Amino acid sequence: xxxxxxxxxxxxxxxxxxxxxxxxxxxxxxxxxxxxxxxxxxxxxxxxxxxxxxxxxxxxxxxxxxxxxxxxxxxxxxxxxxxxxxxxxxxxxxxxxxxxxxxxxxxxxxxxxxxxxxxxxxxxxxxxxxxxxxxxxxxxxxxxxxxxxxxxxxxxxxxxxxxxxxxxxxxxxxxxxxxxxxxxxxxxxxxxxxxxxxxxxxxxxxxxxxxxxxxxxxxxxxxxxxxxxxxxxxxxxxxxxxxxxxxxxxxxxxxxxxxxxxxxxxxxxxxxxxxxxxxxxxxxxxxxxxxxxxxxxxxxxxxxxxxxxxxxxxxxxxxxxxxxxxxxxxxxxxxxxxxxxxxxxxxxxxxxxxxxxxxxxxxxxxxxxxxxxxxxxxxxxxxxxxxxxxxxxxxxxxxxxxxxxxxxxxxxxxxxxxxxxxxxxxxxxxxxxxxxxxxxxxxxxxxxxxxxxxxxxxxxxxxxxxxxxxxxxxxxxxxxxxxxxxxxxxxxxxxxxxxxxxxxxxxxxxxxxxxxxxxxxxxxxxxxxxxxxxxxxxxxxxxxxxxxxxxxxxxx
Numbered sequence: 001x002x003x004x005x006x007x008x009x010x011x012x013x014x015x016x017x018x019x020x021x022x023x024x025x026x027x028x029x030x031x032x033x034x035x036x037x038x039x040x041x042x043x044x045x046x047x048x049x050x051x052x053x054x055x056x057x058x059x060x061x062x063x064x065x066x067x068x069x070x071x072x073x074x075x076x077x078x079x080x081x082x083x084x085x086x087x088x089x090x091x092x093x094x095x096x097x098x099x100x101x102x103x104x105x106x107x108x109x110x111x112x113x114x115x116x117x118x119x120x121x122x123x124x125x126x127x128x129x130x131x132x133x134x135x136x137x138x139x140x141x142x143x144x145x146x147x148x149x150x151x152x153x154x155x156x157x158x159x160x161x162x163x164x165x166x167x168x169x170x171x172x173x174x175x176x177x178x179x180x181x182x183x184x185x186x187x188x189x190x191x192x193x194x195x196x197x198x199x200x201x202x203x204x205x206x207x208x209x210x211x212x213x214x215x216x217x218x219x220x221x222x223x224x225x226x227x228x229x230x231x232x233x234x235x236x237x238x239x240x241x242x243x244x245x246x247x248x249x250x251x252x253x254x255x256x257x258x259x260x261x262x263x264x265x266x267x268x269x270x271x272x273x274x275x276x277x278x279x280x281x282x283x284x285x286x287x288x289x290x291x292x293x294x295x296x297x298x299x300x301x302x303x304x305x306x307x308x309x310x311x312x313x314x315x316x317x318x319x320x321x322x323x324x325x326x327x328x329x330x331x332x333x334x335x336x337x338x339x340x341x342x343x344x345x346x347x348x349x350x351x352x353x354x355x356x357x358x359x360x361x362x363x364x365x366x367x368x369x370x371x372x373x374x375x376x377x378x379x380x381x382x383x384x385x386x387x388x389x390x391x392x393x394x395x396x397x398x399x400x401x402x403x404x405x406x407x408x409x410x411x412x413x414x415x416x417x418x419x420x421x422x423x424x425x426x427x428x429x430x431x432x433x434x435x436x437x438x439x440x441x442x443x444x445x446x447x448x449x450x451x452x453x454x455x456x457x458x459x460x461x462x463x464x465x466x467x468x469x470x471x472x473x474x475x476x477x478x479x480x481x482x483x484x485x486x487x488x489x490x491x492x493x494x495x496x497x498x499x500x501x502x503x504x505x506x507x508x509x510x511x512x513x514x515x516x517x518x519x520x521x522x523x524x525x526x527x528x529x530x531x532x533x534x535x536x537x538x539x540x541x542x543x544x545x546x547x548x549x550x551x552x553x554x555x556x
Contacts, residue, residue, distance in 0.1 A: 023049030107208030137195030164251020281314035297405030303491035327402025348473020
């Protein structure tokens with residue numbers, strides 16, 4: 001066989017026959033810090049350890065301490081969990097539903113779609129069986145099968161969720177993962193064996209349970225479980241809405257698009273947003289005698305700005321006159337902005353906001369004085385003050401939106417009762433299939449990518465380069481304060497990924513295999529293959545999605 005040259009992360013260069021599996025060049029199954037290797041980065045593309053190296057390449061091995069390795073570990077545990085459920089409850093409908101801290105919420109469903117309770121003893125037995133499979137160190141194989149064979153296999157097993165995905169795709173072969181007599185569609189590489197999957201815990205959380213995972217930053221131990229009842233309620237509420245409409249997976253969404261029924265589905269999704277906005281506005285109006293400002297917070301690309309503008313409309317319907325400010329407009333500029341651990345400008349840091357100026361102007365507005373508010377230009381990275389003065393009349397209310405709205409440090413001089421705090425995030429309820437969820441983070445990343453290209457002068461590559469810093473900032477400055485919220489709003493639209501698909505795909509193609517961000521671009525491109533495209537023209541002008549794709553009725 002022809003020889004290929006392989007350059008390793010430690011600087012060594014070795015020669016091996018073409019077709020050598022990536023895992024076969026490992027000196028040890030464990031890294032220096034004792035973590036199992038779960039995948040390999042081959043020329044900036046994430047691959048399984050069984051991946052055949054066919055050409056000269058650079059190879060770096062991944063543990064769960066790496067962002068890509070952590071995703072492989074999480075997906076591998078979902079595979080192990082689904083396999084164990086199939087063995088214990090062969091007739092059950094089991095679903096991995098949504099994120100819960102570092103872990104995932106999972107549940108069982110009856111045929112009619114209602115959630116079924118799993119007992120604590122059953123959860124304990126499920127974990128015990130999973131650990132037995134870990135100890136057996138069973139191989140997880142990646143196989144290619146023909147399209148017809150895949151359809152026959154999923155039909156025989158009654159896996160309509162997987163068949164729905166295949167109905168709208170026509171690949172010559174389908175990649176599956178196999179362990180013993182269990183198989184599942186491959187949505188990315190998995191660990192090479194069950195023996196690498198020992199770090200997890202199953203936690204009862206009625207009516208389902210949580211697959212609790214280590215955090216990437218500290219992968220050797222499981223963090224203390226922290227309940228998130230508000231976010232759980234949002235997810236479950238949106239899941240129930242999806243079940244009522246019969247749209248809980250991408251295959252069903254594709255059927256709606258193919259049948260030409262998308263317009264009606266869009267209207268229903270947008271109506272749900274209107275219903276939630278009206279409910280929150282009514283709550284605020286009942287508290288208007290003591291509430292002087294509304295703080296709208298949430299992670300990047302959650303739709304905070306459009307939410308604030310639409311909330312202002314609903315407040316006017318309730319007889320209030322809102323005035324809106326954005327904390328992004330109080331950015332201090334690149335010279336004073338803190339740097340992250342990689343040396344890049346950290347706009348997620350609370351000290352990237354001119355807190356002194358913001359509080360000085362808030363005090364002036366509440367006292368009835370006039371101020372000239374700033375506007376931050378993201379293309380020039382500079383702050384410009386308005387030529388017109390802003391005043392706040394006694395019957396008006398302030399809406400302040402920005403990622404730090406729930407952080408007490410933002411407005412230390414304002415009494416807690418005078419502020420109504422709202423947490424906004426995009427928590428999609430759609431799954432690819434029962435065992436493979438859609439990451440809410442991916443949803444926001446693609447929103448941001450489109451917005452950055454159109455309105456902020458950043459390329460898709462630059463957005464991908466900044467995203468790790470954004471995520472670190474969210475974990476530090478946003479997620480710890482979710483409990484401060486008086487209300488929550490889910491900005492996800494179950495149709496939006498179909499609309500974003502034809503816009504995002506060309507942007508991802510600009511990221512080349514020579515760039516480190518190629519692995520993420522390739523993963524997102526593969527993910528978007530599961531969706532049929534939908535035209536942007538179907539998106540209403542007041543939709544939160546218009547904040548990213550353009551054409552909004554609101555001015556930003």
